[in-house]
Amino acid sequence: xxxxFADPASPWAAPRYADAAAGVRGLLPAFAGRITFTRFLAxxxxxxxxxxxxxxxxxxxxxxxxxxxxLTDEFAALADxxxxxxxFGKWTPGLAARVGPDGRLVLAGVSTDCCVLSTALxxxxxxxxxxxxxxxxxGVDDASHLGALRVMELYRPLIRITTVADLLAGVEP
Numbered sequence: 001x002x003x004x005f006a007d008p009a010s011p012w013a014a015p016r017y018a019d020a021a022a023g024v025r026g027l028l029p030a031f032a033g034r035i036t037f038t039r040f041l042a043x044x045x046x047x048x049x050x051x052x053x054x055x056x057x058x059x060x061x062x063x064x065x066x067x068x069x070x071l072t073d074e075f076a077a078l079a080d081x082x083x084x085x086x087x088f089g090k091w092t093p094g095l096a097a098r099v100g101p102d103g104r105l106v107l108a109g110v111s112t113d114c115c116v117l118s119t120a121l122x123x124x125x126x127x128x129x130x131x132x133x134x135x136x137x138x139g140v141d142d143a144s145h146l147g148a149l150r151v152m153e154l155y156r157p158l159i160r161i162t163t164v165a166d167l168l169a170g171v172e173p
Contacts, residue, residue: 001109002069002070003070004040004060004069005110006072012057014110014139014140016139017138019135021072021074021075022136023108023136024109027136027164027168031106035079036081036082036083036095037081037082038082038083038084038085038090038095038119039071039082040085041064041069041085042054042061042069043086044063081098088114088119089119091119091123096126096128099128101128104130105130105131106167107137108132108137109136110139111139112137112138112144112145112148116148117148120132120159121152121155121159124159130158131160132160133163134149134162135163161173
């Protein structure tokens with residue numbers, strides 16, 4: 001839930017960021033004490049194919065403390081635990097330890113078709129049950145969001161798609 005995705009002037013703005021933020025807000029009370037926010041950061045020196053990626057997106061070559069990488073104000077105050085990564089996927093050793101080998105990872109945020117998808121696939125490969133909260137996510141556009149959800153649904157039962165209302169009501173997807 002970073003500024004780079006929330007700011008309409010950002011090249012990476014998610015048009016439905018406000019909708020995803022509303023969904024995340026709705027989930028927070030149910031997960032108090034177990035929330036991890038993640039941040040995508042540019043590496044100091046891109047390597048491999050990342051060099052071409054940052055040649056396409058030079059605005060993103062900013063240090064980790066740059067404002068664009070900050071969580072938006074409403075979430076920054078709630079971020080007791082943050083995982084930073086220079087990769088799209090945030091299934092890092094730190095997040096894996098927090099979830100545990102028999103845990104459940106509930107994913108929400110932006111962008112569905114990039115960071116959420118990459119994290120969900122890696123966690124599922126590690127054997128973790130993954131729930132993606134569709135109405136607490138936003139993609140680069142609606143078609144990409146829906147396409148990513150369809151792809152993740154193909155990984156069922158490892159990855160399941162749910163909604164805020166169903167998750168909070170205990171309805172299993």
